[in-house]
Amino acid sequence: xxxxxxxxxxxxxxxxxxxxxxxxxxxxxxxxxxxxxxxxxxxxxxxxxxxxxxxxxxxxxxxxxxxxxxxxxxxxxxxxxxxxxxxxxxxxxxxxxxxxxxxxxxxxxxxxxxxxxxxxxxxxxxxxxxxxxxxxxxxxxxxxxxxxxxxxxxxxxxxxxxxxxxxxxxxxxxxxxxxxxxxxxxxxxxxxxxxxxxxxxxxxxxxxxxxxxxxxxxxxxxxxxxxxxxxxxxxxxxxxxxxxxxxxxxxxxxxxxxxxxxxxxxxxxxxxxxxxxxxxxxxxxxxxxxxxxxxxxxxxxxxxxxxxxxxxxxxxxxxxxxxxxxxxxxxx
Numbered sequence: 543x544x545x546x547x548x549x550x551x552x553x554x555x556x557x558x559x560x561x562x563x564x565x566x567x568x569x570x571x572x573x574x575x576x577x578x579x580x581x582x583x584x585x586x587x588x589x590x591x592x593x594x595x596x597x598x599x600x601x602x603x604x605x606x607x608x609x610x611x612x613x614x615x616x617x618x619x620x621x622x623x624x625x626x627x628x629x630x631x632x633x634x635x636x637x638x639x640x641x642x643x644x645x646x647x648x649x650x651x652x653x654x655x656x657x658x659x660x661x662x663x664x665x666x667x668x669x670x671x672x673x674x675x676x677x678x679x680x681x682x683x684x685x686x687x688x689x690x691x692x693x694x695x696x697x698x699x700x701x702x703x704x705x706x707x708x709x710x711x712x713x714x715x716x717x718x719x720x721x722x723x724x725x726x727x728x729x730x731x732x733x734x735x736x737x738x739x740x741x742x743x744x745x746x747x748x749x750x751x752x753x754x755x756x757x758x759x760x761x762x763x764x765x766x767x768x769x770x771x772x773x774x775x776x777x778x779x780x781x782x783x784x785x786x787x788x789x790x791x792x793x794x795x796x797x798x799x800x801x802x803x804x805x806x807x808x809x810x811x812x813x814x815x816x817x818x819x820x821x822x823x824x825x826x827x828x829x830x831x832x833x834x835x836x837x838x839x840x841x842x843x844x845x846x847x848x849x850x851x852x853x854x855x856x857x858x859x860x861x862x863x864x865x866x867x868x869x870x871x872x873x874x
Contacts, residue, residue, distance in 0.1 A: 548671040552618020555610045556626040562607030564633025566600040568641055573597030616738030620731055620802035621809075621820065622668035624795050628657045628827045631834055649837040656830030663823030667816045669808045676743070680736040681755040689732075689805040696725045700769075712776065716786060719777035723770045724793035728801040730766040733759045735802075788835045792828055799824070 545553070573596030581590030591597040607630075614623045632654045639646035646654075674680060683689065700722055707718045736759040740750035750756050777786055802808050809817050 545665070545668070546670045548617045549619075549622060549668060552614045552616075552623055552671070553626075553665055555614035555617065556623045557629060559607045559611035559614060560626060560629035561633055562603045562610060563627075564630035565637060566603035566607060567630075567634040568600075568637040569603060570597050570600030571638075571642065573600055612734060612738055615731065615735040616742040617671060619669055619671055619806060619808045620735060621799050622664060624731065624798045624802075625664055625824055625827050626661055627795070628791065628831050629661060631831060632657050635834060647837070650834055653830040653832075653834035653837070656833065657827050658830075660823040660826030660828075660830060663826065664820050667812075667819045667823070669812050669816075672806055674739055674743075676748070677736060677740040677750045677753055677756050677759070680739055680759075681753075683805050684732070684736070686805075689801075692801060692804050693729060696729055700725050713780055716777060716781045716789065719773045719780070720786060720790050720793060722773045723777070723790060724797050726766045726770050727794045728797035730763060730770065731798045732801050732805055733762040733766065735806075737763055785835075788832050791831055795824070795828075 573594040574591050576596060577591040577594040611623070611627070635646055635650055635654060638644040684693075703718055703722050703725075707715075708722075712718050737756070740756045740759070744750050774790075777790075
């Protein structure tokens with residue numbers, strides 16, 4: 543079973559999204575560093591980066607990337623699109639090596655290779671996109687018992703986390719905030735895919751905005767995104783970004799694939815060999831992602847600790863503020 547034209551379109555859009563988003567990290571960080579040299583750093587509460595053209599160029603690149611990612615879900619199944627988000631890490635790491643002179647050591651290269659191998663495995667064995675002629679069909683899939691149960695469980699767990707665990711453990715256990723973002727993220731992606739399909743059909747001449755279901759999906763996307771951004775900001779403000787990033791990626795991607803399997807039944811048309819290959823590809827991507835994040839500071843030259851604020855500390859502060867800005871935008 544070859545790759546369908548829709549899957550090719552989704553693949554191109556997903557890879558393009560990773561290129562733009564990965565590049566935006568570096569461009570924004572360059573702007574943050576320049577603004578920090580000329581004024582108060584973002585990490586110290588400054589907003590001088592708003593006057594820095596490099597930061598705005600990075601923001602525009604990130605918006606373009608998110609739009610491409612949004613469009614990819616209209617053409618390809620989530621099991622193909624979502625894991626490819628890891629490619630943005632590769633582009634970011636490679637560009638940082640050449641532009642920001644941040645050393646990409648041998649373990650970083652190995653992490654990049656693992657991400658590429660895993661992504662290739664998923665692309666070659668991804669299921670075909672379901673042919674959908676109306677947003678009503680998506681609504682029917684969303685209101686089947688299986689996905690209704692999943693959505694109900696997600697809402698109950700998120701409610702318990704917000705009202706019970708956030709006040710008690712939010713400041714000490716990262717999994718509370720990340721769990722809320724990941725669970726809601728899986729619902730968000732399903733709604734984004736429905737909205738993307740509605741837009742694709744509308745542009746093809748079949749207006750889907752005459753159906754109330756399209757507007758309901760739009761409301762879900764809006765509300766879920768606001769909730770995710772709120773708790774992702776709390777997580778970034780409380781815990782180390784280098785730890786949050788891989789954990790959030792693993793939880794978000796795993797739950798999104800699970801939600802897609804339940805709602806769109808992506809694996810119904812595949813045999814056991816294809817499914818196992820996709821799972822192995824996903825695990826390979828996860829391994830590469832963890833390797834990149836866990837070893838990203840290896841190889842940096844040690845600097846004397848006698849000065850209270852060495853160039854390394856300045857660089858780390860700039861990196862933290864840059865990563866915070868990146869993670870706030872990269873929700874999907």
